[in-house]
Amino acid sequence: MSYYAVSTRTDKEIMEEIDGGGNVWPTKSDKAGNHQTTIICREMASPKCDPKEVLRRRIPIIAWLPFYTWNKLIQDALAGLTVGLTAIPQGIAYAVVAGLPAQYGLYSGFMGCFVYLILGGSKDITIGPTAIMALMVQSSVTNYGADGAVLVCFLSGCIIFLLGILHMGFLVDFISMPVTSGFTNAAAITIGSSQLKSLLGITVSGSGFVESIVGVFENIRDTRMWDTLLGVVSILVLVGLKNLPGNRNGNFWRKTMWVICLARNAVVVILATLVAYLFYLNGLQPFKLTGKITEGLPPFGPPPFSITYNNQTSDFKTIVEGLGSSLISLPLIAILENIAIAKTFAKGRPLDATQEMSALGVANILGSFVRSMPITGSFTRTAVNNASGVQTQMGGVFTGALILLACGVLTSTFYFIPKSSLAAVIIVAMYYMLDFETFRVLWRTKKIDLMPLTVTLLCCVFLSLEDGMIIGIAVNLVLLLYFTARPGVMVQEETVDGISILVITPRQSLSFPAAEYLRDEVIYRCKLSGETLPVVLDGRHVYRIDATVAKNLKYLQTDLESRKQTMIFWNWSPEVRQTLERYDSSLAQYFRTTRTLDGMFFQAEINAVRTE
Incomplete structure (x- = not known):
């Protein structure tokens, strides 16, 4: 083990260095209580590492909790509740994308927060359901119902945790930026197009890009005026709220606008729900509603290893064979998404990929015991968490608690959420997920990299996300091998x-x-x-x-x-x-x-x- 002495710092400076990551901790104190020396414990340097230091690294809460203060608690509470207001409508929307009952979006939203409190290495990351995970688990739901999503969550967690223990995080290095960008853009296009039917209030079978677009044009005459109007207005309001000139450090009005901007998804869904409820009180129901959501907390129990769906029973072996390549692609995408977000918000601080994978794996494993679908880091909610001034992973406790409260108390109110408003939330989120900048960057820097990006994008859209990712990686590796075989x-x-x-x-x-x-x-x-x-x-x-x-x-x-x-x-x-x-x-x-x-x-x- 290699240890590096770092210059004298105060508790505050050390906490800024730790940033919830557990990579640095105090070892000595002077009479004033200021820590004079810190040690960085890097396990890869030598096997002879102090077990206490390894424990602090593998359970990061031990490193930052002794320095926790009431001031940080207040800031974490504000950030956590703000993220919760975003997570609730998003969770319901992503459950719809996955083809699951709406309550599964809530079931998937809280366990990751609690696990990451203990094992997470970044103060900003929020783990929960995401659009890409919802889209990738969609086929499992189609074949095996909700139990299929829960089992995939468990199996993905086991694979991610195993890869973390084996220090296999380098595998994501084979997924280059062009391939990642192509995959992300394809997912955004596919998810956005699948929500057009709900935005217009029509019924369309299939959820792929081609099926969605063809279905919309074939049923365009069945468009419902009120659903469309509410959906379009919701989109306009979401875009307007996103661009409010708010500031966390400004005056009262600027702070208010900043809070509204962060919680815009919740604001729009709440307003749309109130409108639908007012119509209901007057005996009218012009919108397609989310409908009844199962009340109460999810049942706690092991994931199903044998599934009966559509009068057909499948044993564990049959299910695994049916899942096929998605058992590999889904965990890799979850890891890629989580680590990419962690790197984005690390801001130069060291990132322990092994610890991130371990935390994500455990979150999925335990999540499957509360009927969760596969989860990973959410860029949107992580950005909200960061912008809200979160100080430590404790913010996740408040996010998880708010989601649990929604499960236990507020489910009856979710009945009146219009589907078109949820579609608007997803479509706007997918629009901002589109990555146009990478196209410009690659055009300016190295045009050949546009090939794997374009191939990945087209194959993901017109074939499937798994096939597109595999083909994109293959094209990228072929280019890599070509330039290796033809050195200048x-x-x-x-x-x-x-x-x-x-x-x-x-x-x-x-x-x-x-x-x-x-x-x-x-x-x-x-x-x-x-x-x-x-x-x-x-x-x-x-x-x-x-x-x-x-x-x-x-x-x-x-x-x-x-x-x-x-x-x-x-x-x-x-x-x-x-x-x-x-x-x-x-x-x-x-x-x-x-x-x-x-x-x-x-x-x-x-x-x-x-x-x-």
Whole structure:
């Protein structure tokens, strides 16, 4: 274990450094109570880590709770309640997206908050149902009903937790920014299009992009005027509230507008519900309503490992086989979404991906015991949490408590929530989830990266999210392998010691896909010069090679020798040189360690070249 002493700081400064992450903690105090030294415990550095330090790292609440104050409690309460007002309507809406009864959105909203209080490493993150998770679990709900979503939640949690224990977080590194952006945009388009039917008050079967659009056009004559009017007005109000000129640190009115802006989803849903209830009191029901929501808290019990749905019973093995690739893609997307959000709000502080995965895994496992669908970090609610000035993970307690209160007391009022207002909430959220900036960035920086982005986007929209993600990753890996197999090669003709030479410089490390290409490229350049010039292979950019490259470099030396050309290895690292010499000890004579090209050749080699 490596420990790094950090300069003297006060409790406040240490808490700012910890930021709820549990990465830094005090070890000594002076008489005034200020901590003089802090220690950073990094488990990967050495296995000999103090068990207490590992415990603090793996249960972060131990690190920050001793420094908790009443002032922080007040700020966390405000932030947590604000997030709760956003989480309730969003949860109901995402349950609808998943094809689940509305109460499942509430069941999914509180367990993650309580788990993350203890195991979470970021003060800002709020774990709960998200639009992408709802869309990805939709097929499971279609095949196995609500029990399918609960079982997927449990299995996803187990996989995520296992990946965290095995430090497999690096897997998400294979999902590049273009692929992620394409997936996110496709999910937003698919979810947004699936809500058009509710916005217009019509009935359409299917939830995919093509089915939704075709269904809307086929049933456009059944559009309900009042639902459409309420939905459009809700969209306009949501956009208007989002752009209110509020400020947390301003005067009373600016603070009020800031709070309304943060809680805009709740404001719109509450207003729409009041309108529907007023119509109901006057004997009218012009809107399609959410309808009866099961009252009370969810039952606590293990997830179902055998499911009976549509008069068909499926055992655990059959269900797992039916879930197929979604058992891999869903946990990976959950991890990607959660870690991406954690990095966004880390603001330069260290992020423990293993701990984030462990917390997310446990949240899903325990969530399945209260009938939750798969959950992960929510960018929208995390942004609200951050903007509300949350201080620690304690804010999640208030969010979870408010959702539990809604489950136990307020479910009867949810009956009057118009479906068009929920559709408006989702459509606006999906619009702001669209990532147009990445297209512009890639166009300016590297246009080839638009290929995996576009392929991922189109395949996710027209096939499925899982297929699109797999195809996008495959395209990205093909591009990566192509550029690995075709390293740039710089060729210069120089004069050294009175003789002309070819200096050939690979621009990156070499692995087996590039072995044949480099050999062919050098021979081609030599033939192109039309002369038997000595070849200097400059390895300043090559930090590693494998056995295949070593073999081909030996063949290259033999090929050049048959052409009566001398080959010299110059500027190669000791590790690479060792690999070459272990492959063929005779290659040792071709290495030069001079700092410049001058004086590189032995007199015998100079004479040989001049004789030729």
